[in-house]
Amino acid sequence: RVKIYEAMEAVILGADELDMVINTGNACAGKWDAVRKEISDLVTATPDTVHKIIIETCYLRDEDIIKASIAAMEAGAEFIKTSSGFAPAGAVVGDVGMIKQATKGKIGLKAAGGIKTLSNVLSFVEAGATRIGTSSGTSIMKEVR
Template sequence: MRKEELRAIAGRIDHTNLRPDVVLSGIERLCAEAVEYGFYSVCVAPAYIRKAAVFLSGSDVKVTTVVGFPLGFTLASVKVYESLEAMMCGADEIDVVMNISRAKEGDWGYVEKELNSIVLATGDLVRKLIIETGYLNDAEIATASEAAVAGGADFVKTSTGFGPRGASLGDIGLIKDTVGGRVSIKAAGGIRDLGTVREFIDAGADRIGTSSGAEIMREAAGGTGPHS
């Protein structure tokens, strides 16, 4: 694969480690891989934002974290507090889990208002709304995507990686048709190889969340590189 294509793919990846048993050395390795391969960001738990920012100091790699993760049913006021703390700790982007229970009840006004309260509190922070498509039917995916736009999100994100399933190409197509370029799209959950990354990008994903970023880049480079 040409270096230009490698860089283009790497620049769409949020290199992720949200395992509950991750230790500091794992976060350090995640950040080192992100710098080495030129990933867009690392996605880490809130407890590791400050450490990740230190490890990434002097690089172009951004720090992403999660809010209301992974179930989404914390109070809106708590999500606002989490978001503010994330920003103060050095996060550049937050991936916020919507209140799935309220969505399943059809209370889309709540979903939109909760997101908007986070948007109003966090200034220039990039906000992604995780709609957890595995719990939703097609009509709900479309409505959740509209709520993300109305609430002021910068991205619609498919999945936490902790739900019943990860992203599907059908999800991306439906979200793309719904948002029509008004916000960006992040695919996440179960994306572990180069072919799948390409399929999701071709389907309309602007960003890819994966814990397999380094493996994907080594595959793209034909198995060569300092870690092979």
């Protein structure tokens, strides 16, 4: 409930995109209906908003990454995001490829966490990322020159 309330407040204040971390405890426990419902409740409560669902891939087994990604897609989210940046590890190229394959490219995919070089960016895009989250944008752009 608190996540939904905060999301609605953010939209009232002008947000047009929202990031929400799934309940990792529910995901690790296999409570996929609860995960899907939380995402669906967010999407329903904040229409006309881009919803990026953070699944914190470093905490999940491969099969749970796939299930979390499918849950986000089925619940109506526009993007799956690999990491919030606060977890101990960030994006992994193999995870991005696995998510793209599981969702058949029907949902956007934001690779985030630990992406620091142009080579990293290109690897993630090749694996299926449609957005990149990085705090190293300036140094990456210098590599382009």
